[in-house]
Amino acid sequence: SADGGYAYVAAFTAGLEIFDVTNVAAPIRVGGVDTEKASGLTLSADGQYAYIADGNIGGLQIVDVSNAALPVIVGSEPTSGFARDVAVSLDAQVVFIADQAGGLVIMNVSNVAAPTEVGNLSTSDLAIGVSLSADNQYAFVAAQTAGLLTIDVSNVAQPLEIEAFA
Numbered sequence: 544s545a546d547g548g549y550a551y552v553a554a555f556t557a558g559l560e561i562f563d564v565t566n567v568a569a570p571i572r573v574g575g576v577d578t579e580k581a582s583g584l585t586l587s588a589d590g591q592y593a594y595i596a597d598g599n600i601g602g603l604q605i606v607d608v609s610n611a612a613l614p615v616i617v618g619s620e621p622t623s624g625f626a627r628d629v630a631v632s633l634d635a636q637v638v639f640i641a642d643q644a645g646g647l648v649i650m651n652v653s654n655v656a657a658p659t660e661v662g663n664l665s666t667s668d669l670a671i672g673v674s675l676s677a678d679n680q681y682a683f684v685a686a687q688t689a690g691l692l693t694i695d696v697s698n699v700a701q702p703l704e705i706e707a708f709a
């Protein structure tokens with residue numbers, strides 16, 4: 544978390560697990576929520592929402608974690624592949640999902656209760672990880688055997704692969 548008091552863990556079939564880590568020698572589980580296959584997660588900058596890449600059925604799950612003891616799924620949207628990892632824009636309006644065979648999936652999450660796909664890009668191999676540049680103009684996608692893909696996402700409706708590093 545932004546304050547360092549909590550650790551949020553994508554625990555695959557156990558879903559989202561939240562731990563109080565103010566005493567790092569003795570973490571305490573304080574909350575959690577079941578999801579399909581929580582594979583990756585990221586938090587909004589304000590710490591209110593956890594965005595979870597949730598496998599082949601769950602797609603994207605958005606969880607309100609403002610009360611760590613009682614997290615609540617507030618929105619979800621399936622994806623066509625297996626959602627493995629997720630990154631959120633600085634303004635928390637857009638998420639980028641590494642969706643294995645589904646490539647890079649881009650969703651508008653300005654309404655957390657109704658996320659909608661706004662763009663996607665097929666990748667040359669399974670998309671298994673994603674991160675964003677500091678200015679949110681580029682997504683860096685780990686593609687299983689194809690290496691690192693640099694994708695221009697300045698227009699989220701038309702992402703464009705500009706470089707591949709194997």
